Amino acid sequence: MKDDMAVRIAANPKYEKLKSTRSRYAIIMTILMMLTYYGYIILVAFDKELLAKKLGAGMTTSLGIPLGLGVIVITIILTNIYVRRANTEFDDLTAEIVKEEAHK
C-alpha cells in the first residue's frame, strides 16, 4: 500500500467512524468478558459458600454449576455476537472506505 493512500484513508471520516465504533465495541465486549470471568473467579476465591448453596430444598445441584456453565455459554455467545457484527456492519463500512479511496 502506498503511504499517501494510507494518509487519505486516515483522513476519511468514515474511517474515523469505523475505528472509533469498532474499538469502543471491542472494549465494551472485553470488559463484559473480564467482569464475567473474574467475577466468577473472585466468587470462587472469596465466597465458596455461595457457590455451594443448593438450588432448592432437597436438591443436590449447587448454584456454582449453572453459574459456571453459564460463563461458558456467555463466552460463546459474546464471541459470536462480535463476529456477526464485525462481519456485516464493520466489513460493509470497510468496503465503502476502500471503494471511495482506491479509485481516486
Place this chain on the structure above:
Amino acid sequence: MMTKLTRNGLGLVLGLLVAGAAVAAGADLGNTTKQATNWTAIGMFGAFVVFTLWITKWAAAKTKSAADFYTAGGGITGFQNGLAIAGDYMSAASFLGISGLVFGSGFDGLIFSIGWLVGWPIITFLMAERLRNLGKFTFADVAAYRFSQTPMRTFAATGSLVVVAFYMIAQMVGAGQLIKVLFGLEYTYAVIIVGVLMMCYVLFGGMTATTWVQIIKAVMLLSGATFMAVAVLWQFGFNPEALFAKAVEVHSKGDAIMAPGGLIKDPISAISVGMALMFGTAGLPHILMRFFTVPSAKEARKSVGWATTWIGYFYILTFIIGFGAIVMLTQHPELYYVDGDIAKGLKGGGNMAAIHLANAVGGNVFLGFISAVAFATILAVVAGLTLSGASAVSHDLYATVFKKGQADSASELRVSKITTICLGIVAVFLGIAFEKENVAYMVMLAFAIACSANFPVLFMSVLWKDCTTKGAVAGGFVGLITSVGLTVVSASVWEAVLHNPKGSALFPYSSPALFSMTAAFLTIYVVSMMDRSKQAQNEREAYIAQQVRSETGIGASGASGH
C-alpha cells in the same frame, strides 16, 4: 524406581493443568503399570495413521512454495480453520486431564475448563482481524511490522521456540506415558512413533496436512465425547440433577464435589493463573499461525467464532463425562479399580476416567476408538507445534534476520524442511530424556511465557502508536526472563523438580503471570517513552499506515489473491 516412574506418569496429564495442584494430586492417583497390549486400540490408531498419511500425500502435491508450507496457500475456510484451532487447543491434557479432574474433585474441574476458554473472546475482540491483516506467515510479521526487523524477529523467534519447546516436552512425555496404559506398548516406541509421524505430516504436507490432520482429529474427538456425554445423560433421563445426586452418593468426597475445593488456594494465585490462561492463549505461536491460513479478516473472525463454540461445547462435555465416570465406574469396581478396591483408585490413574468410561458405555471397540483419539490428539498437536517452530526458524531467523529478506521461496522452504527434521529429532530426544522427570509445570510455564513475552509485544506493537523497537524488545525479554525465573523459584519447580524442602520456594503463587506480564507491559511503556532516537520517531510515524492496514485490510497479504 518403577513406582516413582509410574507415579510421575499418573500425575502427568492432570499436572499439565496446573502445576501446584498436580503435585498435591499426583500421589493419590493410584498405580499405573503397562497394560496388556490392546489390539483394537492399535488397529484403530493404525487406521487413523493410514488415512492421515494418505491425506499428507494429497497435501504434498499442493505444497510447492514457502507460502503453501506455512499457510496452506491461505485456502482454508473459516469453519475448517475453527475446527483446526479447536483441535490444537483440545489437547490430551484438556480431554483426559479435565475429565480426570472432574472425576476426582467434581466442581473444581469446571473452574479450570472455564479458565482455558476465556482467552478466546479476547483474541476475537482485540487480535484476530489485526493479525490477519498485518501478518503473512508468523506472528513476528505482525509484531515487527513497522519496527527494526533483526532485533524484533530475533525476539519473536526466541519467544516462539521457548514456548514450543516447553509445550512439546510435555506433549512428548505425555504421549509416552499414555501409550503404556492405552496400547500396552513401551514408552520409547511411543515417543519415536510420534516423532516420525509428526515429521512426515509437516515435512511432506506442510500446513495443509497439519490442518487436515487436526480437523479430522477434532471431529473424532468431538463425536466421541458427544457420544459418551449423551450415553451418560440418557441413563439419567437427561436430568442432570439425578446424575449429580447419584454422583454425590457414591463419591468418596460426598457433597464436597458440588462446591469449590482446594484447587484455588489464594486470590492472587487465582487471578494470576486466570491471566496466564486468558492472555497466554493470545501468545501461543502454534495458535497464532492459524490466522494466516484463511484468505481474509472475515474468515479469520469466523475461525475464532467457531473455535470458541467448539471448545466451549467440548468443555461442557468433559464436565458431564467426569460426572458420568464417577457414577458408572463405581458400579463395576472389579473392572476399573486397582484390585477392585475403590479406595485404591482407578486402574492407570485418575486421568484414565474418560478412557474407562468409554469402555463402560461403548464396550471394547469404543474403548479402542477413544484410546486412538487420545493418541491422535497428541500427534496432531505436536505436528502444529513443530510447524510453528520451523516457521520461526526459517521465516524469521533465516529469511529475515540472516538473509535480510533476500531469501527466495525455494531456499526458505528448504530451510523449513531441514528445521522440521531437526525439531523432530530434538523432540524425540527430549521426550526420552525427560521420561523420568516431573514435567507437570511445563504447559503452565508455556502459557506464562506466551502471556508475558509474546502477547505484550504483539498487543503494544499493534495498538500503541508510541511503541518502539527498543521498548518492545526490552519488554519482551523482561517478560520472558521474569516468567521463567519466577517459575523456577516457585513450588512446582523449586520443590517438586529440584527437590528442595517443602515450603522453601521463594515465589508462593501458582503462576507468575500477574507479575511477569505487568513487568513486560511496564518495560515496553517506559523504554519506549524514553526512546528519543530518530529511529523511534520514524517508527511512530509509520503507525498510521500500519493502523490503516490493520483496521481495513488494504494491502493485506493474500487478501486479493483468493
